[in-house]
Amino acid sequence: MEIQVPKHPSRYPSLLEPSYVMLILGVLPLLLLRLPCWAADIPEDITAEFSVRLYHQLQSTGGEDNIIFSPLSVAVALGMVELGARGATLNEIRQAVGYSHLRAGDEFSLLRNLTQAMSADETQNVVKLANSLFLQTGVHFNPDFLKLMKKYFRAEIETVDFSESAAVAEHINAWVENHTESKIRDLLSADDFSSVTRLTLVNAIYFRGSWKNQFRPENTRTFSFSKDDGSEVQTLMMYQQGDFYYGEFSDGSTEAGGVYQVLEMPYEGEDMSMMIVLPRQEVPLAALEPIIKAQLLEEWANNVKRQKVEVYLPRFKVEQRIDLRETLQELGIKNIFTKDADLSAMAGEMADGKDLFVGKAVQKAYLEVTEEGAEGAAGSGMIALTRTLVLYPQVMADHPFFFLIRNRKTGSILFMGRVMNPEVIDSNDHDFDAV
Incomplete structure (x- = not known):
């Protein structure tokens, strides 16, 4: 996020002068997966409802596009803003994200615990969460706000000259690249x-x-992926038969095509897992999406059972840049984007924070998503699509599907999205060292 004030002819505008201030928020999630279950009581994610509402809002404007976003990342970014908010602005964020039933301020400890749990053990997987504040040189901010940012979000704090816009953009983008293994570039x-x-x-x-x-x-071979508009694209389909957690569900009607x-x-x-939700071949994903609710996510996680499953999953890559301003406004977070915003807890004692x-x-x-991340070449193994006898449940993800990545210990959702069209990855491309 970025705080701004009107231009001044001769010096940096002072927060003491009548002005408005713009705040720009950058949220940068990255997920790189090398493919790897278990049934357990899954903790309820306090922001699950907000996560699902975010997805539905993106889906309603996304047409036939892929979707990939990080609910946890949005929650953390809003938490950083909330630390500087007061009054109606503060209450609006708390209500929209789902903190209304918590004692005021408890959400900050919750977010800290969730992010620490994500990155606590890097022996199996790598999870990096980084937060930074870039402050305008010469402008004083509330030291208590900066202290709390470090306490709850471990935020790095740095001063820059935003009037040197090109240099600042380059500097911040370099910070982003450094914290995402160079996978997120040119954010700003x-x-x-x-x-x-x-x-x-x-x-x-x-x-x-x-x-x-x-x-x-x-075992990876070229297959046809059937898009919901009736067209087909060629993709590399991975295959294995193994023990996974699997379930068949029904919405009790024909809304989602039945089972x-x-x-x-x-x-x-096993702290992290990927969940794939796949409608029947003849059912478009759009028919299934309306039934997705926070309670249903928990139901899926608690009712899949371990069994042997044949899995066909495309090797795919999705990338998306989302302008969250309109999306958050549709979800009820409107005040922070207007001159009525009260972000006075960010400002220094002598500054008028209501200008922010x-x-x-x-x-x-x-x-x-790849087989394992090291070898990308397809071999000569054959996959039999047609069988006279299917011994085990078969998950054939050769048409659009919904997915989410979650922490099994905390229930928090790191990533959520859908694959409508897997980007074809060249079978001769061996450059998977970052995956």
Whole structure:
């Protein structure tokens, strides 16, 4: 996020003078997956309802596009803003995200615990969460606000000259690249900053995981992926037969085409898992999406059972940059984007913090799924699509599906999205060292 004030002819505008301030929020999640279950009582994610509402809002405007975003990243970024909010602005954020039933301020400890739990053990997977505040040189902010940012979000704090917009954009983008293994690039541009910018808050999340049960590259072959518009694209389909957590569910009507499949695949260490929700071949994903609710996510996680499953999953890559301002406004977070915003807890004692407001909110996310991340070449192994007898449940993800990545210990959702069209990855591309 970035705080700005109107241009002044001869010096940096002072927060003491009548002015407005723009705040730009950058949220940068990244997910890199090398494919790896278990049934357990899954903790309820306090922000699950907010996560699902975010997804539905993106889905309603996304047409036939892929979707990838990080609910946890958005929650952390909003938490950083909430630390500086007061009055109606504070209450609006708390209500929209789902903190109304908590004692005021408890959400900050909750977010801290969730992020620490994500990155607590890097022996199996790599999870990096980084937060940074870039402050305008010469402008004083509330030291208590800065202290709390370090306490709850471990935020790095740095001063820059936002009037040097090109240099600042390059500097912040370099910080982002450094914290996402160079997978998130060019999040912000020089046009995002000016001499009226006061503060930019940046949140970056990076995840690299290896499947507990990896796919064998020699079993990967080119298959047709049927899009919901009736067309087909060629993609590389991975295959394995193994023990996974699996369930068949029904919405009790014909809304979602009756029965649909849920497959949960864990990563090494089993704290993190990917859940795939697949409608029947003839049912478009759009028919299934309306039934997705926070309570249903928990129901899926608690009712899949371990069994042997044949899995066909495309090797895919999805990337998306989302302008969150309109999306958050549709979800009820409106005040922070207007001159009525009360972000006075951010400002120094002598400054009028009511001049601050959020000018931009963006998120850029990246997801790549491969067999194991080291070998990308397809081999000569054959996959039999037609069988006279199917001995085990078969999950054939050769048409659009919904997915989420969650922490099994905390229930928090790191990533959520859908694959409508898997990007074809060249079978001769061996450059998977970052995956």
